[in-house]
Amino acid sequence: MTADTQIPRATAQRLPIYYYYLSSLHEAGIKRINSTEISEAIKFDAATVRRDFSYFGALGKRGFGYDVSALLDFFSKVLSQDKLNKVAVVGTGNLGQALMKYNFVHSSNIQIVMGFDVDPKKKELKIDNEKGETIPVYSIGDLKSELNKENVTIAILTVPGKSAQEVTDQLVDAGIKGILNFSPIRITVPNSVRVQNVDLTTGMQTLIYFVDNFENIKSAK
Amino acid sequence: MTADTQIPRATAQRLPIYYYYLSSLHEAGIKRINSTEISEAIKFDAATVRRDFSYFGALGKRGFGYDVSALLDFFSKVLSQDKLNKVAVVGTGNLGQALMKYNFVHSSNIQIVMGFDVDPKKKELKIDNEKGETIPVYSIGDLKSELNKENVTIAILTVPGKSAQEVTDQLVDAGIKGILNFSPIRITVPNSVRVQNVDLTTGMQTLIYFVDNFENIKSAK
DNA sequence: CAATTTTTGTGATCTTTTTATCTAATTCGT
DNA sequence: ACGAATTAGATAAAAAGATCACAAAAATTG
Numbered sequence: 059m060t061a062d063t064q065i066p067r068a069t070a071q072r073l074p075i076y077y078y079y080l081s082s083l084h085e086a087g088i089k090r091i092n093s094t095e096i097s098e099a100i101k102f103d104a105a106t107v108r109r110d111f112s113y114f115g116a117l118g119k120r121g122f123g124y125d126v127s128a129l130l131d132f133f134s135k136v137l138s139q140d141k142l143n144k145v146a147v148v149g150t151g152n153l154g155q156a157l158m159k160y161n162f163v164h165s166s167n168i169q170i171v172m173g174f175d176v177d178p179k180k181k182e183l184k185i186d187n188e189k190g191e192t193i194p195v196y197s198i199g200d201l202k203s204e205l206n207k208e209n210v211t212i213a214i215l216t217v218p219g220k221s222a223q224e225v226t227d228q229l230v231d232a233g234i235k236g237i238l239n240f241s242p243i244r245i246t247v248p249n250s251v252r253v254q255n256v257d258l259t260t261g262m263q264t265l266i267y268f269v270d271n272f273e274n275i276k277s278a279k
Numbered sequence: 280m281t282a283d284t285q286i287p288r289a290t291a292q293r294l295p296i297y298y299y300y301l302s303s304l305h306e307a308g309i310k311r312i313n314s315t316e317i318s319e320a321i322k323f324d325a326a327t328v329r330r331d332f333s334y335f336g337a338l339g340k341r342g343f344g345y346d347v348s349a350l351l352d353f354f355s356k357v358l359s360q361d362k363l364n365k366v367a368v369v370g371t372g373n374l375g376q377a378l379m380k381y382n383f384v385h386s387s388n389i390q391i392v393m394g395f396d397v398d399p400k401k402k403e404l405k406i407d408n409e410k411g412e413t414i415p416v417y418s419i420g421d422l423k424s425e426l427n428k429e430n431v432t433i434a435i436l437t438v439p440g441k442s443a444q445e446v447t448d449q450l451v452d453a454g455i456k457g458i459l460n461f462s463p464i465r466i467t468v469p470n471s472v473r474v475q476n477v478d479l480t481t482g483m484q485t486l487i488y489f490v491d492n493f494e495n496i497k498s499a500k
Numbered sequence: 501c502a503a504t505t506t507t508t509g510t511g512a513t514c515t516t517t518t519t520a521t522c523t524a525a526t527t528c529g530t
Numbered sequence: 531a532c533g534a535a536t537t538a539g540a541t542a543a544a545a546a547g548a549t550c551a552c553a554a555a556a557a558t559t560g
Binding site for chain 1: 285286287288291292294295296298299303320321322357358359364366373374377378380381383384385386388389432433435440456457458459463465467471473474475477478479480481482483484485486487488489490491492493495496497
């Protein structure tokens with residue numbers, strides 16, 4: 059079930075991209091695909107695609123390509139699409155609330171089940187998601203107990219930079235295993251906790267830099 | 280003014296992180312800093328930090344470190360913090376509206392000045408940002424004229440995957456130079472246009488994969 | 501002011517990632 | 531069923547990126 063080879067980081071980062079693309083092919087009723095076409099759609103070299111897939115074994119057939127359904131099923135398992143991942147939003151400011159309400163991080167295997175905030179007034183907030191379910195907001199003091207009660211191991215961190223590290227420490231103490239960090243701070247966590255940074259401002263600044271310095275960037279092919 | 284060396288991609292991606300950190304130091308009244316401390320805060324190796332800086336020349340002093348103000352001023356220029364970048368949001372669904380209202384991509388040099396949508400009803404939307412300014416929403420048919428009128432060269436793409444490529448083609452035709460792509464599609468653009476992908480779902484899926492396959496990821500130090 | 505400490509900047513090296521090329525398996529048309 | 535066309539998977543090479551380690555420069559100390 060689990061891969062027996064060590065998967066390179068860069069490959070792991072591409073897996074959700076493959077998964078999304080395969081889903082769209084499947085929905086469109088496309089039955090087979092080859093590495094060249096995948097390459098064109100996702101903008102990585104065809105050799106990279108084949109190499110990535112090969113870490114998981116021989117998934118394709120020479121002279122034929124890849125069977126979309128089989129590949130999709132496989133990556134579905136690899137990405138734990140079968141199991142439901144309960145997620146908590148920590149920091150229910152504008153961004154946190156927006157993520158809860160509109161389920162921007164949306165996928166069948168991810169469900170935001172609760173929110174936390176330092177401000178006790180936020181407890182009165184009744185945040186309804188798109189399905190009409192009310193997502194409870196708790197005080198940050200109840201982090202540990204509430205997370206454990208529902209067995210939540212993934213957190214979305216949407217607190218201001220100032221309190222990001224302090225709240226992170228509490229999340230770690232509460233047994234959180236993964237943090238999607240929207241704060242502009244690079245948080246410190248022990249080795250056993252995974253962090254994925256999603257900084258909206260950083261992305262935009264990088265883009266502007268790339269636009270302004272087009273000629274100066276290496277391999278901006 | 281512009282760097283005379285080719286800046287590696289990886290370095291360019293770290294510039295906004297340095298900038299944010301330096302700003303926070305400056306605000307805190309800290310006058311000098313060394314690569315080791317920077318390294319601890321931003322979680323990249325100290326040698327990487329020094330190497331990154333060195334692409335822009337000798338910014339530090341041996342035996343002393345870096346002067347925070349001077350370094351901040353320098354990166355401020357590198358990242359065009361002095362010039363105002365007008366940005367348009369294309370696709371005023373939940374995510375697009377949230378970005379416009381709450382200015383999540385917020386920084387002094389970035390201003391969202393207009394929105395676009397296929398749905399003509401959206402034109403009646405009066406979206407006020409946090410400063411109380413009303414951001415107009417136009418029909419996507421007016422893309423070219425409105426963008427050119429205000430000299431907008433950066434777009435935030437928040438349309439559904441289905442229409443992402445079609446809208447991208449229109450943006451390119453309208454002369455857009457950079458796209459911050461929130462759609463799950465890897466869009467195709469000509470060589471002269473820069474794309475930065477920010478996929479919320481992908482980030483979360485990658486995180487879950489990293490959490491579930493901790494032992495299988497290479498150099499998850 | 502000499503000795504010691506600090507800390508940068510960078511050549512050298514190592515690691516990771518990407519790309520190119522080759523080989524052999526499989527398909528497909530006839 | 532055969533031969534040409536296709537295409538994955540493997541191997542090799544190249545490129546990009548991270549890290550090591552140390553000389554040189556500057557600061558600090560006694």
